[in-house]
Amino acid sequence: MSEKLKVAVVKMTGCAGCQMEFLRLEDEFVDLLDKIDISYWYMARSNNIETKYDAVFIEGSISTPRELNEVKEFRNNSDTLVAFGDCACSGCIPSILNWVPPKESAKVYDHFSTVHDNMPTFQKIFPLSEYVEVDVEIRGCPPHKDMILEVVKSVLIKRKPFLRSHPVCVECKLKENVCLLTVENRPCMGPTTSGGCGAICPSINRVCEGCYGPMSDSNAKSLANVFKEKCNVTEEDIVRKFRKYAGYTSALFEEADK
């Protein structure tokens, strides 16, 4: 057998849900260990090894200069850099903070300046691709474990991973769901949202909230207009919808920044 893949799983600022999804590969985990060498993963091991990696999975967003330095180092030491989950791909929920004045957020602490004054946080949460070149994006909050497996496989056999760029709508059609947007006039984010989840929410009579981030070439403006004209959603609610999982991506920013 050829040498094992060297893999790092790195956490920036986030909830660890993506790492938990990686660990949810329970059925495949033991077999995976034959193929990959998890050299660096603080949540899973001691004696973390800093080396050159075949693939680095970056979870979370960059919110301090320290994290920025770390991510640049991982970029330099990695063949394939994976933006792992929404925080890394699109900023996710924490990017809502981008619209909160810094003075307001500092109120969380009574004496903000005394807490870690050597470690200022950045005031804005951007996708990882603002800082370093990203080779693969695994979208989702959290991404489905099958997508993680697909990326590991693709690195192993050196091919491009098959990840979905079509909208949730395609998955809804495959499941033969009644369209919540066009039939029931409910504000579903499906048309602008990347597939991969299997249309979980529309399948249980819940509108898509957009947790996989924008699909490729999405038309947020048109969807916002449908919400307003057909679904009777207020302008404030429309902004909240687009300012949730990916408001700071170029695809959604215009509607999120109103």
Next chain:
Amino acid sequence: MSMASQQNIKVDYIARVEGQGRLQIEVADGIVKDAKFGIFEPPRFFESFLVGRKYNEVHELTSRICGICQAPHQIASLRAIENAFGLEVSEQTRELRRLLNFANHIQSHSLNLYMLAAPDYLKYDSAISMAGEHLDLVKKALMLKKLGNDISEVVGGRAIHPVTALLGGFTQLPTKIQLEELKKRLQSALQDGLETIEIFAKLNIPEFERKFEQISLVRKDVYPINEGRLCSTEGLDIDESEYRDKIEEIDVGHSWAKHSFVTGRDSFLVGPLARFNLNFSTLGDKSKNAAEQIGFKPTVNQPFKNLVARAIELLNYIEYSINTIESLIPLKDEIVVQGDVKPKAGVGSAITEAPRGILYHSFELDEKGLVKKADIVTPTAHNAANVENDLKEYVPTLQDLSVEEATLRCEMLVRAYDPCISCSVHMIKLD
């Protein structure tokens, strides 16, 4: 060999815990001058950006505070807002929420016990390297973890960041066939739960003892998970709405997590050990018997023994999940749709038990149901000061050990608390 009694102990990045934390312990002449559990995970300011968000999306947002304990975060938010609206939910909804949270504890406890903590005691750096000689243990861990995740998926629609739970109820119910299938798997997992207790009872777990207050939810009828009185080993006994009258928190310079204290008293412990000590009488029969057989009875004041309490709870949650499934069948056809609940102005608080201990959510909402203020205190924030107080007494007992060994022991103490650091760093104080 350098002795721990003369040297500082420093861990720049604690491994096998969730999130970014460090240890800095200053030692001089066998005396601990300072012990810091530094949390350098940057805050995400949830309480700030929740302001202006809508009542029916709050639980979806707070779920993202933590990828490990999303269910107790969701349920705390839902219950807090239901309390603000004066909205009662059905018995079936309460039971389904209990099952969702039991499942969360099952996956989290299996992860901590076998994959984060056990490698220390079996002398490995991870469950990955442990898989070579202890494949059976790793497979047991994965099986139990998967069981927890699969219950979450059936009840919650998705294992991590579930989607079915809404204000007032669920958008989708599990089918009878799904529940019966899970029940079968839970029944066969009872044996694995028992074995887990035996395995952890036999480990050479340090017997370091320190008297501290322990706090958890308490119910007389069943083991608490989503509701109950907030009680302690020192006589605290309050409703969840009175939390802020009794629990205070302060900023500390070295950590993004604030430190919590009982008013007029000291730091306290939350989590499996506190729940066990305060709720021994409502443990499931098998769990209680197993605890008695290994001589583990309240009140245990040994923080490392969180591991044993966690193992007992793992079996307990398997038992309770079976009972809950039995009580749920046949399911009534109660479905809610997003938008069913009408908002009103008010303040509501709720406490749930997350795997690592009590979790407090409180929201003030305006007449449109928009959040005006949010206050969230997580288990790891509750425990942070207690970890430091433990270290101050524990380190002097390690003077015969090398610095390396003493450092490992300190890390093991932290891992016994199973801190979830991402959770801990975003609290706001209500004015």
